[in-house]
Amino acid sequence: MKNIGIIGLGLIGGSLGLELREKGFRTFGVSQREKTRDRALERGIVDEISEGYSLLNQCDLIFICTPIEAIISTVQDLIPYLKPETIITDVGSVKGKIVPKLSELWSNFIGGHPMAGTTQSGVDSGFIGLFDNAPYVLTPTEQTPQKAIDLMTEIIKLLNSRLYFCSPEEHDQAVAWISHLPVMISGSLIQSCLKEKNLKVLELAKNLASSGFKDTSRVGGGNPELGLMMAKYNSQELLRSLLEYRENLDQIIEDINNENWTNLEQKLKQNQQARPNFL
C-alpha cells in the first residue's frame, strides 16, 4: 500500500484524495488554512493533515494540486522534508513552464494533467467520479525515471481515466485548442450577452436560457483564477488559437453579410462531421 500526499485540497486535490482513499491508499494533506484542514478531514479526503510539510516525509507519491502560480514555489518549500525516492507529480493545466523547472528541482518528478473539471473550486468541491473515463495526460521527459511513469500509470488506471503521453510542449499546444481557447470563447459569449442594452431583452434572455446556453457558457463561467493562469502561462499557444478563431469568426460574419449560405452550410456540415472526433 502506498502513502499519497496531496497539497492543494480543492476540486482536483480533493477529488484525488476521496478517490484514492476509497481505493485503499493512505492520504496525507497539507494546508495552511485551519478551515480547509478541518473540512478535508470531515469529508474524508485525507487520513491525516497538517499545516507543515513534514507529515509528507512518509509519502511515496505527492500530488501538487495548488493553483498553477504556486506549483513551483510549493515544490521548492517541500523538498527539504522529502525522502529522495518520493515521486512528485503536478496536475497543473499548463506543462511547458512547469515541467522543466520541476524536473530540475526534483529528479523523481513527472508532470501530469487530468482533463476533468467543473465550475466549482475549494475544499468542498471535490467528488468521487471526477476522473472517471476522463483523459489524464502524462508529460515525461527523457530524464523522467521509469518508476515514476509506472506508478502514475498504475494510479491513472485505478482512477479509471484514459492515459495519454506527450511532451510538455505538445500538451500546451493541444490544450490551447480544446481547453484554453474554449474558456476564452465561452467567457466572451457571456460578456457579449451582458452588452445587451435593452434591459427587458436581457432579462428575457436570462429567463429563456436553457441547455444550449448551459453547455456553451459552462467553461467561461468557471473559476476565474484558472482562466487567468491559462492565459498567463500558455499565452503563446492561446494567442495562436485565438487568432485562428477570430479569422473563422470573421469568415462567418462575411458569409452572413454576403448571404453566402452555401459557404456557411458547408462549414456547419463540416463541424457536425468533425465534432465526434474530439469527443
Ligand code: NAP
Ligand atoms: P481549487 O479548487 O481552487 O483548489 C486549489 C487549492 O489549492 C485550494 O483549495 C487552496 O486550498 C490551495 N491553494 C491556493 N493557493 C495556494 C497556495 N498559494 N499555496 C498552496 N496551496 C494553495 O483549484 P483546482 O481547480 O483544484 O485546481 C488546482 C490545480 O489543478 C491547478 O493547477 C489547475 O491548473 C489544475 N487543474 C484544474 C482543473 C479544473 O478544471 N479545475 C482541471 C485540471 C487541472 P487552501 O484552502 O488550502 O488554501
